[in-house]
Amino acid sequence: MRKPIVAHRKDGAVPVLNSLPKTPTGVSGLDEITVGGLPKGRTTLVCGGAGCGKTLLGMEFLVRGATQFGEAGVCISFEETPEELASNVASIGFDVRALVAEKKLVIDYVLLDRGQVEETGEYDLEGLFVRLAHAVDTIGAKRVVLDSLESLFAGLPNEAILRSEMRRLFRWLKDRGLTTIVTAEKGVGTLTRHGLEEYISDCVIVLDHRVQEEIFTRRLRVMKYRGSTHGTNDYPFLIDRDGISIMPVTSAALQHTASTERISAGVPALDEMLGGKGYYRGGTVLVSGSAGTGKTSLAAHFLDAACARGEPCVFFAFQESESQVARNMRSIGIDLEPWIAKGLLRFHAERPTAVGLEMHLVRMHRVLAQFRPRLVVLDPVTALAQGGSLSETQTMLLRLVDMLKAQRITAMMTTLTQGDDAQGQSAAHISSLVDCWLHLQNIETNGERNRVLNVLKARGLAHSNQVREFLLTARGVQLQQAYLGEAGVLTGSARRAQEARDASVDLLMQQELDRRQLAFERQHKALEAQIDALRLELATEEQEWRQFSRQSAAQLRQKGEDRELMVRSRSADASAAGGKAKRDKGAKV
Numbered sequence: 001m002r003k004p005i006v007a008h009r010k011d012g013a014v015p016v017l018n019s020l021p022k023t024p025t026g027v028s029g030l031d032e033i034t035v036g037g038l039p040k041g042r043t044t045l046v047c048g049g050a051g052c053g054k055t056l057l058g059m060e061f062l063v064r065g066a067t068q069f070g071e072a073g074v075c076i077s078f079e080e081t082p083e084e085l086a087s088n089v090a091s092i093g094f095d096v097r098a099l100v101a102e103k104k105l106v107i108d109y110v111l112l113d114r115g116q117v118e119e120t121g122e123y124d125l126e127g128l129f130v131r132l133a134h135a136v137d138t139i140g141a142k143r144v145v146l147d148s149l150e151s152l153f154a155g156l157p158n159e160a161i162l163r164s165e166m167r168r169l170f171r172w173l174k175d176r177g178l179t180t181i182v183t184a185e186k187g188v189g190t191l192t193r194h195g196l197e198e199y200i201s202d203c204v205i206v207l208d209h210r211v212q213e214e215i216f217t218r219r220l221r222v223m224k225y226r227g228s229t230h231g232t233n234d235y236p237f238l239i240d241r242d243g244i245s246i247m248p249v250t251s252a253a254l255q256h257t258a259s260t261e262r263i264s265a266g267v268p269a270l271d272e273m274l275g276g277k278g279y280y281r282g283g284t285v286l287v288s289g290s291a292g293t294g295k296t297s298l299a300a301h302f303l304d305a306a307c308a309r310g311e312p313c314v315f316f317a318f319q320e321s322e323s324q325v326a327r328n329m330r331s332i333g334i335d336l337e338p339w340i341a342k343g344l345l346r347f348h349a350e351r352p353t354a355v356g357l358e359m360h361l362v363r364m365h366r367v368l369a370q371f372r373p374r375l376v377v378l379d380p381v382t383a384l385a386q387g388g389s390l391s392e393t394q395t396m397l398l399r400l401v402d403m404l405k406a407q408r409i410t411a412m413m414t415t416l417t418q419g420d421d422a423q424g425q426s427a428a429h430i431s432s433l434v435d436c437w438l439h440l441q442n443i444e445t446n447g448e449r450n451r452v453l454n455v456l457k458a459r460g461l462a463h464s465n466q467v468r469e470f471l472l473t474a475r476g477v478q479l480q481q482a483y484l485g486e487a488g489v490l491t492g493s494a495r496r497a498q499e500a501r502d503a504s505v506d507l508l509m510q511q512e513l514d515r516r517q518l519a520f521e522r523q524h525k526a527l528e529a530q531i532d533a534l535r536l537e538l539a540t541e542e543q544e545w546r547q548f549s550r551q552s553a554a555q556l557r558q559k560g561e562d563r564e565l566m567v568r569s570r571s572a573d574a575s576a577a578g579g580k581a582k583r584d585k586g587a588k589v
Contacts, residue, residue, distance in 0.1 A: 020227040023071075023143070023179040026064025027057065028366070029246030033222060033231040039202045041177040042226075043170045047184040047192050048207030053218060053239055054183040056092070057207070058145035059085065060243050061181055063094045065143045066104040073143035074106045074135045076128070078151035082107040092243050106135040125165055128152075129172055136178065144173060148183040149197060163200075170200050191223065202226045217356035220246055236358030238366070247362045256405040258282070263309075263410060266301030269479035270438075273455055273464040279436055280460065282408040284401050286431060288415045289440030293451055294472055295414040296320075298438070299377045300329045300336065301477055302412050307339040311374035314367060315347045318383040322347035333476045346371055352383040357396040360384060365403065373409060380414040381430070394430060401433050435459045440470060453479060 022036040031037050038044045038061075046054050062073035077085060085107055086096040099105035108131060135141065146152070153162055173180045182201070184192040191198045191206060198204045204224040210217050220237050222230045237246040262277035271278045279285055285302075287295045303313050317325060325347070326336045339345035348367050352360070368376070378400075385393045397413075404411045415430065431437050437457035442449045451470035455463045469480040 022228070023065075024069060025061050026068045027060055027244050027246065028242075028369075029235070029237070030220075030244075033220075033235060033246065034203075034225065035229055035231075038179055038181070039226070039228070040179050041174060042202040043173055043180045043182060043200075044203040044205060045184060045192070045197050045201035046181055046205045046207065047186055047197070049186045049209070052207040052209050053237070053244065054207055055080070055085075055147050056089065056239060057205075057244060058147055058181045058183055059089050059094065059096070060092075062105060062143055062145055063089070063096065063099065066099050071142040072104045072106075072139040073145065074108070074132065074139070074141045075145045075147065076132060076135075077107065077109050077147050078111075079148060081109045092239070092241055094243070103139045106139055106141065108132075108135055125169060125172075128169075133176075136176070142177075142179060144178045144180040146180065146182040148185060149192075150185050166197065167200055198224065217359055219358075236356070236362050238359060238362045242366070245362055245366050247358075247365045256282075256402075256408070259408060264305045265298075266303075266305035267298070267477050267479065269468070270298075270453075270477075273466070273468065273479070274436070274458055275461045275463060279410065282405060282410055283435035283459075284404065284433065285410075285412040285436045285438065286415060286434040287412060287438045287440065288417050288431075290417050290442060293440035293442055294470060294477065295416075295440060296325065296379055297329070297332055297334075297472055297477055298440070299379055299412050299414060300325075300332075300334045303336065303345060303375065303377060304334050304339070306375040306410075307336075307342075307344045310344070312343075312371060313339075313345050313375045313377070314371055314373040315345065316364060316367075316376065316378045317347060317349040318352045318378075318380060320379075321349050331474075332472050333474050346373070352386045357384060357392055361396055361400060364400065368403075368407065368409070376404060376409055376411045378411065378413045380416050382416045394433075397430050398433055431457065436461070 021040040022034070022038060023040045024031050024037040025034075046057055048054055059075065062075055065071040065073050075085070080088070082096075082100075086100075089096055096105060096107065100107060110128070110131070132144070136144070149166070153165065182197070184197050186192065186208075191204065201224070203222070203226065206221045206223050208219055210219065218237050218239065219234045221234050222232065235246050237244055259281040261281035262279065263281055264278040265271055265274065287298055289295050299315075303315060306313050315322075315325065320328075322340075326340070329336055336345060340347070346367070348363070350360075350363070355363070381393075381397060384396065401411070413430070413434070434457075436455070436459065439454055439456050441452050441454075443452055451472070452467050453470040454467045455465075471478040471480060
């Protein structure tokens with residue numbers, strides 16, 4: 001037994017054991033489920049009912065090994081000839097004949113006629129070993145497929161011998177280090193008809209196909225994997241022109257990185273309602289509303305803006321064809337045809353009842369892996385409920401949202417609600433999965449129906465709480481500013497009538513304002529004239545007062561001078577009279 005190699009971390013954490021050597025299959029999704037591939041140098045049992053894809057899985061394992069990993073392979077078939085196998089797998093794009101010619105693949109057909117096989121003495125597989133060893137040595141094969149064990153051991157009713165020979169076959173393959181797939185048919189109440197192969201195989205993969213409500217679905221499950229962890233759920237898988245595709249549908253861990261980049265919704269007014277810059281990159285947007293509210297039109301604006309930025313987009317349509325969607329969008333001024341021609345926009349239109357929910361998920365996963373879009377539209381996701389129950393639809397959408405977020409793909413999903421209830425059941429059941437929820441609604445007033453839009457939810461965004469009228473015009477979607485009346489938000493003809501009434505009131509108010517302005521100006525001019533007259537009168541009065549003041553001052557000066565002159569004159573007379581009296585007195589003495 002191989003001893004495990006223990007790697008101790010420097011920080012003293014729990015030691016990590018080395019992993020089991022594995023051989024990648026190249027089958028889309030299978031290596032993820034098996035955490036690297038099938039056990040290298042060991043045997044894997046692939047079992048299931050007729051038509052579930054056992055032989056095809058084995059052949060793809062060989063073809064992928066030869067074309068992608070440089071490992072030659074050998075197929076020993078007990079049921080189909082090399083020509084039959086080559087023709088069968090050619091339908092999914094595998095050129096087996098070319099690989100055989102290049103000595104990368106050997107297909108050997110061993111005819112076992114049950115009518116000619118009987119148990120006589122010891123059962124011996126030496127002939128098969130010689131044949132297989134020669135094929136392996138001829139091309140240096142590393143991979144082997146045996147299809148199928150029932151045909152090889154069909155003539156052995158003795159269970160003891162059967163078990164012994166199976167162990168001997170598996171040991172022979174393991175001793176030579178060949179990574180092998182053996183196929184086996186499903187038994188009644190057991191994985192295989194013999195009920196032994198699953199116990200001696202190192203890995204057991206079960207394939208089946210189910211029909212539920214007339215919908216066909218293929219599924220794969222890893223029942224057993226010695227020495228390795230693996231996915232344990234039932235995984236739907238698809239067989240088409242590219243081979244087998246398996247999607248691990250278990251919900252991913254919530255470890256995706258949240259982007260802070262913002263992208264436009266394609267409608268400037270809607271960007272303003274979402275904080276001025278639109279949605280977050282890698283987020284999921286839900287657009288809900290009843291029929292005819294404009295959900296697809298809003299999605300088309302989103303696609304058109306993304307394609308204009310040079311970003312590849314995918315439109316998953318479940319009710320309309322590519323041509324129908326393109327025609328309808330031209331009526332509102334959005335031409336998607338140039339983006340389709342440039343390869344920036346790809347349509348994937350399919351009825352929801354064509355396959356089961358999980359198969360839809362697998363096909364979406366394949367389209368995303370091939371095209372690698374930056375933006376995805378699903379219109380409408382409620383149609384998928386036709387392929388399963390409400391809980392199954394919700395689970396499928398949860399897995400889809402996880403897958404899109406992990407790849408940082410911005411998604412817009414439209415959903416059809418019954419009536420105009422914003423909390424419609426079809427939307428409310430998936431609203432918790434999305435980052436932004438826009439609700440479109442028809443409002444019936446005054447004998448007409450008008451559209452309105454509001455943002456019910458926008459994680460991480462300071463969004464508007466207004467209800468805005470939503471118009472579909474020849475120039476695309478237009479959001480009107482909220483218009484309030486006495487009864488609330490007005491739309492349509494009621495809004496236009498109220499606008500007319502408001503305009504009439506505004507006109508009357510303006511006319512009254514103009515009349516009063518004119519009267520004021522007239523009064524102002526009259527008062528200015530009065531003021532000018534008073535100023536003139538005041539100036540005249542001032543001039544007269546100044547003249548009077550000058551005259552009065554002159555008169556006062558003249559009187560003063562006259563008085564002074566008179567005083568002097570009187571003083572002179574008095575002096576003269578006094579001298580004469582003195583002379584007379586002296587004379588008498």
